[in-house]
Amino acid sequence: MIAESLTHPPVITADVLIIGGGLSGALLAWQLLRRGGARMIVVFEPRAELGRGEAYSTEEPDHTLNANAARMSIDPDAPDDLTHWLTEHLAAGGWPQGAAQRQPIELLFPPRGLFGRYVQERLGQAMAEAPGISVRHVRAEAEDAWPVPGGICVQAGTQRWQAPIAVLATGVFPAARTPRRGSPATAALALDPWDVGRMARLPVEAPVAIVGTGLTMIDGLLSLRRAGHQGPVQVFSRHGLLPQPRRQPPAWPDFLCLDSSLRTPLQLSRALRRQCRLAVSQGVDWQAPLDTVRAHVARLWHQASEGQRRQFVRHLRPWWESHHHRSPPQGAAWLAQLLSEGRLTLEAACLIASEPAPEGLELTVRPRGREQAEPRRFAALIDSSGIEYDWRRVERPLPRQLLARGLVRPGPLGLGIDADPSGAVIGATGQVSDRLLAMGPPLRGLWWESTSVTDVAAQARALALHIAQLGFNAPKVGKTGVSQ
Structure with a gap:
């Protein structure tokens, strides 16, 4: 003792x-x-x-948040709690950029x-x-x-x-903090997507690579803009899917409540596509039917078999992530501008390794559909590969x-x-x-x-x-x- x-x-x-x-x-x-x-x-x-x-x-x-204030209350019993807090905050002179947007507070993206x-x-x-x-x-x-x-x-x-x-x-x-098989140097060489200070030390026209196309990639692009970067950006991801922009569509009937027979990922995918086509035919944003699914995700996942869950992760997950976890308007607008200017290019490819190189680093990537990997040179790498x-x-x-x-x-x-x-x-x-x-x-x-x-x-x-x-x-x- x-x-x-x-x-x-x-x-x-x-x-x-x-x-x-x-x-x-x-x-x-x-x-x-x-x-x-x-x-x-x-x-x-x-x-x-x-x-x-x-x-x-x-x-x-x-x-910013990737959803408007009306959707982001921390109190399940008071869905408008964040809206009330923002109302008081803006009235006290806080966040003047929000007041300048001249929108209803519940529609703002803080x-x-x-x-x-x-x-x-x-x-x-x-x-x-x-x-x-x-x-x-x-x-x-x-x-x-x-x-x-x-x-x-x-x-x-x-x-x-x-x-x-x-x-x-x-x-x-963060997956970026977890060593990858075959590329242990990636985490050490990569820039943090939110580290504007380090990005500001890059040459203005330096070529930059980003791995991953989720919402963290949007943050990385906005950080580069804040740092004054004006060079080309190459984005790599396995599937080459970009996040859809977040819009605020009108309400849509909850079709999952109306049809209890929808249970498997395949059934849900087919029904959702039908609903989206129906919405578009009526002049309604296709995001409206998609937003009704949110309330049922936990139930559908919990009642699915292991095989059905595995099928979803293997075949539908990339599309779910890019369509459900959508980009806030400001980030989506900047992404669209970079694409239209040709400053940003997207390639479906896997990152195999990364090594230091003169004036930057060398990435080894394998484009989708090819067996041979290829070396690419960049001044910097931003790892936005998501969550582990x-x-x-x-x-x-x-x-x-x-x-x-x-x-x-x-x-x-x-x-x-x-x-x-x-x-x-x-x-x-x-x-x-x-x-x-x-x-x-x-x-x-x-x-x-x-x-x-x-x-x-x-x-x-x-x-x-x-x-x-x-x-x-x-x-x-x-x-x-x-x-x-």
């Missing part, structure tokens, strides 16, 4: 441990505060601020940094209105977790925290430790981690934990769409209710003070 006390620091107790303080963790803390019961909530987040994560840390005004401020203010208000509850922000990365009698212990830096309940709200792991959902490929301490301990197992199709519908994590032996829970992007395999603001907000509310039902019985051991 003496040796143990000399080796390990005292354990600090809490009621709930939230691992991750981006959008997921902040919204869960917010919902827990609103429900009461917990005395101390601890959030592990290396960043200086809660509620931002990587997505909402950018301060560039060009990096900068993501401003959205992060909205989340922070709502969390701060809840903290002020719940004086009996303490929310502690521990600025350290949670590196390990293991079960103990009556709860979970989490290691973060030199501290050990223990609580009856811990929640994995880790958010997303497979925890077995994520080079971070916590995912590796949890997998090694058997506390988690890969989710369906290797997407995220496995859990039951309440968010209770399922371990390697198939046992459902009553102490370790998860929400948000780690549950991609369970619900498919588990990353958007509306998805995360709904999960945070449901999980807070579930945790309140479990109760808070913190084990009274070790140190009771708080160290940050």
